[in-house]
Amino acid sequence: MEFDEVLRMRKSSRRYTDETVSVEDEKEILKAIMASSVGKHNDAGYMIAVVRNKEILNTITREDMEKTGGGDPLYGAPLLFVICTTKETIDYLERFDSGIIAEHIQLKAAELGLGSVILFGFVRHLGHDAEYIKKMDLPEGVFPILAVAVGHAPGAEKERKGDRKFQVIHLD
Ligand SMILES: Cc1cc2nc3c(=O)[nH]c(=O)nc-3n(C[C@H](O)[C@H](O)[C@H](O)COP(=O)(O)O)c2cc1C
Numbered sequence: 001m002e003f004d005e006v007l008r009m010r011k012s013s014r015r016y017t018d019e020t021v022s023v024e025d026e027k028e029i030l031k032a033i034m035a036s037s038v039g040k041h042n043d044a045g046y047m048i049a050v051v052r053n054k055e056i057l058n059t060i061t062r063e064d065m066e067k068t069g070g071g072d073p074l075y076g077a078p079l080l081f082v083i084c085t086t087k088e089t090i091d092y093l094e095r096f097d098s099g100i101i102a103e104h105i106q107l108k109a110a111e112l113g114l115g116s117v118i119l120f121g122f123v124r125h126l127g128h129d130a131e132y133i134k135k136m137d138l139p140e141g142v143f144p145i146l147a148v149a150v151g152h153a154p155g156a157e158k159e160r161k162g163d164r165k166f167q168v169i170h171l172d
Pocket residue numbers: 010011012013014099117118119120121122160
């Protein structure tokens with residue numbers, strides 16, 4: 001797929017089928033993650049958890065719905081890339097770095113014809129003491145900072161409807 005087409009296909013999908021994402025596609029997404037930029041060359045500052053475990057996914061859904069009274073924060077997606085900080089993370093860079101990693105995941109998912117959505121909501125609502133984090137059994141000092149849900153999504157083959165309308169200023 002041409003790069004501009006990938007850009008046109010990138011969008012947030014909020015409905016998923018039960019179809020599993022193949023291990024080949026997961027590997028492609030991991031390769032895209034490893035092509036990310038990261039501030040101060042700090043590779044040790046991030047850990048990526050690839051979550052297919054239904055108990056963990058269901059725990060996120062249940063905990064978040066209980067806390068917010070809203071709908072499923074994962075939209076039924078079967079695969080979740082959880083970007084985690086570590087003891088080595090540089091605090092003033094963590095939001096930039098994790099956002100860049102998330103964007104790489106979304107762009108690759110778009111190229112693969114998969115749906116995806118960047119998720120900060122449940123990470124923020126549930127905090128560090130959440131039950132889903134205990135179930136993830138992460139190494140000491142490792143905590144989620146941002147996640148991207150990925151899956152087969154109706155409409156994933158269609159282009160995004162609208163573009164951003166950021167104001168642009170030229171300073172010649
Ligand atoms: C940092 C960040 C956090 C986000 N968190 C959520 C989220 O928790 N839940 C959600 O449904 N969408 C989330 N989104 C998706 C945005 O709401 C979405 O990008 C926006 O609706 C624009 O739609 P588009 O991605 O289709 O262009 C997030 C996006 C970003 C960049």
